[in-house]
Amino acid sequence: MVTCQELQDLNFGKLNTAVTQWKQMLDKLVLLADGGDGGINAADFERKATAADWKGDNATVTKEFTTTTARQFDDMVTEARSIHKILQEAATNLKKNQDDLKAAIDKWAKQWIYIDAKGAAMYSGPPREVEGGPKEQPSQEVVDSAAAEIAKILEAANETDRIAARALRKHAESKYDFDEKGYSGLKDADRRQGIEDADAMVKLAGKGDQLTDAELKRFNEIAKYHRDNPAFAERFATKLGADGTLEFWRSIADPGQGRTPEPGSDRAKILAKVQDNLGITLANASRSDSPEMQQWKDRMIELGDDHIKSSSGIPSAPYGFKVLGPLMTEGKWDTDFLNKYGTRLLEFERKSDDPVLGGPDQLWNSHFDPAQLSYPPGATKPESDPVADLMEALGHNPEASLEFFNGSSGKGDDAMSNWDYLVEKGGDGAREWPTDEDGRTTGFKNLGHALEAGTLGYAYDDKTPSIPPLDSADAIAAREERTLLMDRVVDHYTSADVIDKQDGIRDSLANMAAGHIDSLNYSMADWGGTGAASGRDGLYNSEEQRLRDFGETGSKNFLRALASDEGSYETVATAQQVYGTSSMAAQGNQSDALDAGVNSARMHGLLDQARAEAIGQEFADDKDKRNLELEKQGEWRKFAAEAAVGVGVGAATALIVPTGPLAMVAVPLAIETVGGAINTQVSTDTMQWLKDHEFDNFDDSVAGIDKAKYDGSRNAMTPLLNYAEAQGMSDDDIRKLAERAEGRYNDGGRLGGTEAARGW
Numbered sequence: 001m002v003t004c005q006e007l008q009d010l011n012f013g014k015l016n017t018a019v020t021q022w023k024q025m026l027d028k029l030v031l032l033a034d035g036g037d038g039g040i041n042a043a044d045f046e047r048k049a050t051a052a053d054w055k056g057d058n059a060t061v062t063k064e065f066t067t068t069t070a071r072q073f074d075d076m077v078t079e080a081r082s083i084h085k086i087l088q089e090a091a092t093n094l095k096k097n098q099d100d101l102k103a104a105i106d107k108w109a110k111q112w113i114y115i116d117a118k119g120a121a122m123y124s125g126p127p128r129e130v131e132g133g134p135k136e137q138p139s140q141e142v143v144d145s146a147a148a149e150i151a152k153i154l155e156a157a158n159e160t161d162r163i164a165a166r167a168l169r170k171h172a173e174s175k176y177d178f179d180e181k182g183y184s185g186l187k188d189a190d191r192r193q194g195i196e197d198a199d200a201m202v203k204l205a206g207k208g209d210q211l212t213d214a215e216l217k218r219f220n221e222i223a224k225y226h227r228d229n230p231a232f233a234e235r236f237a238t239k240l241g242a243d244g245t246l247e248f249w250r251s252i253a254d255p256g257q258g259r260t261p262e263p264g265s266d267r268a269k270i271l272a273k274v275q276d277n278l279g280i281t282l283a284n285a286s287r288s289d290s291p292e293m294q295q296w297k298d299r300m301i302e303l304g305d306d307h308i309k310s311s312s313g314i315p316s317a318p319y320g321f322k323v324l325g326p327l328m329t330e331g332k333w334d335t336d337f338l339n340k341y342g343t344r345l346l347e348f349e350r351k352s353d354d355p356v357l358g359g360p361d362q363l364w365n366s367h368f369d370p371a372q373l374s375y376p377p378g379a380t381k382p383e384s385d386p387v388a389d390l391m392e393a394l395g396h397n398p399e400a401s402l403e404f405f406n407g408s409s410g411k412g413d414d415a416m417s418n419w420d421y422l423v424e425k426g427g428d429g430a431r432e433w434p435t436d437e438d439g440r441t442t443g444f445k446n447l448g449h450a451l452e453a454g455t456l457g458y459a460y461d462d463k464t465p466s467i468p469p470l471d472s473a474d475a476i477a478a479r480e481e482r483t484l485l486m487d488r489v490v491d492h493y494t495s496a497d498v499i500d501k502q503d504g505i506r507d508s509l510a511n512m513a514a515g516h517i518d519s520l521n522y523s524m525a526d527w528g529g530t531g532a533a534s535g536r537d538g539l540y541n542s543e544e545q546r547l548r549d550f551g552e553t554g555s556k557n558f559l560r561a562l563a564s565d566e567g568s569y570e571t572v573a574t575a576q577q578v579y580g581t582s583s584m585a586a587q588g589n590q591s592d593a594l595d596a597g598v599n600s601a602r603m604h605g606l607l608d609q610a611r612a613e614a615i616g617q618e619f620a621d622d623k624d625k626r627n628l629e630l631e632k633q634g635e636w637r638k639f640a641a642e643a644a645v646g647v648g649v650g651a652a653t654a655l656i657v658p659t660g661p662l663a664m665v666a667v668p669l670a671i672e673t674v675g676g677a678i679n680t681q682v683s684t685d686t687m688q689w690l691k692d693h694e695f696d697n698f699d700d701s702v703a704g705i706d707k708a709k710y711d712g713s714r715n716a717m718t719p720l721l722n723y724a725e726a727q728g729m730s731d732d733d734i735r736k737l738a739e740r741a742e743g744r745y746n747d748g749g750r751l752g753g754t755e756a757a758r759g760w
Helices: 004-009 013-034 042-051 061-109 140-171 186-205 213-225 230-253 266-286 291-305 320-328 335-351 360-364 386-395 398-405 418-422 443-456 473-492 496-500 506-515 517-524 536-540 552-563 566-586 590-618 623-643 700-727 731-751
Strands: 113-115 121-123 664-673 676-683
Touching: 004 061, 004 140, 013 061, 061 113, 061 140, 061 186, 113 140, 121 140, 140 186, 186 213, 186 230, 213 266, 230 266, 230 291, 230 320, 266 291, 266 320, 291 320, 291 335, 320 386, 335 386, 335 398, 335 418, 386 398, 386 443, 398 418, 398 443, 398 473, 443 473, 443 506, 473 506, 473 517, 473 552, 496 506, 496 552, 506 517, 506 552, 506 566, 506 664, 517 536, 517 552, 517 566, 517 590, 517 664, 536 590, 552 566, 552 590, 566 590, 566 664, 566 700, 590 700, 590 731, 700 731
Parallel strands: none
Antiparallel strands: 113 121, 664 676
């Protein structure tokens, strides 16, 4: 393994010399093999040997030896060319890795983050009280981001080193012959190594439930090496076959006869990694368009409603849908396959919904096929729901998710849209999601992931998401489809009660709101239907940004429902701060900039009031706890105000937002750049900043309500005051601006009242 220090210190002198010398050797061998300089060459020698009149044993033994020896020069050229190409590409790649590493280390050093010899990251600056030190010590999330970036660079370097070393060793295996099958480069070497490893893994898979822990670890090691190798994935899947794939996982996941791994056991932990690696491998394979893989995909869909028996002969035989389900939760599966598979799955489930035998809960958690197929055991409740697994797969494929929620299952009178079946809980014919013994459903979290991908255009767990560009007719059409799906989301989740009935979906809804905060602002700027007459389209640049009007009432209810919860409030409020600030910076004149600022203040008022009211209801009988929560809310808003600041005069603003390796969401900005609308990433989890400001003094928290109100208004006014200062506005103008903003903030607060929505 190449360490951080080794890559930094890597001297390319010897490697570059080897590249040069092998190029010289290659040129000489080409002349010896093919001629071209008028000298003796193997090709001419072979022609003469073939044309010669050999007699006796010479006609057989000597002639064959002579011509074979001549052809060895061609093999020499092939092998020399292969070695030169491998060394050349390895040198190029490693040099880029080294440059990337040094640049990353320098970048993080400016934030007082030190990268040690092994690639670990840590804060190395002075305390903030020291002059010249940072105002705030980087959070753990930021430090983790640094470590993740370094790890990614080292992983790339090790990938190059591993492939190159193995290719060179392959050439050195034969002591008496030259290799007639050289590599055209590292990519070709990686492909052929993948095929070789896939064949070995298929042979190993043939042992089924007899695989030892060591052999399963070996599978994990090989599969991890080839996570980005389509040749490995396709070869493994097609040689194993669709039937063999399901039988393989069925047999090792739950061999029965007292050998099913116990939760927490070493075997269970190993199988959890096998599940992920096997799933990623199959997902990669599914994206191949070869005839062999198309047959695999078609057959896999056919097997969905078949019973998959165990090779050990135990009677439990779960459906194919149930066996494949856990393997679909990792990786990006093919779009067409997901939609065909998903349609077949829903049609099967709907036909099996019987008022006597039971619906999905009974179908997928039957006592007749209690196979343990998802690892680690007990991680989800219920553990078997292939529809929830499908939702997780859609969460990793935005195109498939968008297509699926626009699709339907069944035909004729039996036809039903997938949206109505999966989302409209309680509707006629809608899905009754399986629950655990406490009545909770983990599947709604997966449903949220699928909707996130479909509405935002990137995988829900993408660590570095970016809003898809609007650079083609197809891209614009996809944007329209995404906002149309978001319109349905806004229209459906209109109260906290509706959201709470789908336990686990709230975080995803908050991410969706943050990702469409531009259209939500646009929708809210239509009081009394005045949007068109007041120049709303121009202020929000709606045509170029392809914004959609979700309706003022629906948007208000949706935002109000989200703001009633602490976590979703934090996500949406921070996104609003970022978008509101950028909206001011995007305007071409002072009047429009101030309009954008006061409109954003109205949005803050709505969110703040909804959250404050929810806190009041939640802690109605405990004044101290209520004030404590309000104090935390106020401090959060104060942090957001300080984080997103700096509106310049008609220029882009410097937006400082929390980032990290956790779940991220790309917040759209109104600022125009050369590349079009830009976006930034905001962590959806409670920031480390909150953890550094713990509140445990209940006596001091009595003033929490007033402080929360002050910090909320301060947060709304920060961009406006920054702009006023940059513009040199007079005291009188600032007073009038403050009065105007206060009015709009209070207007929003009245919109944020949630009592009617919750039935209080």
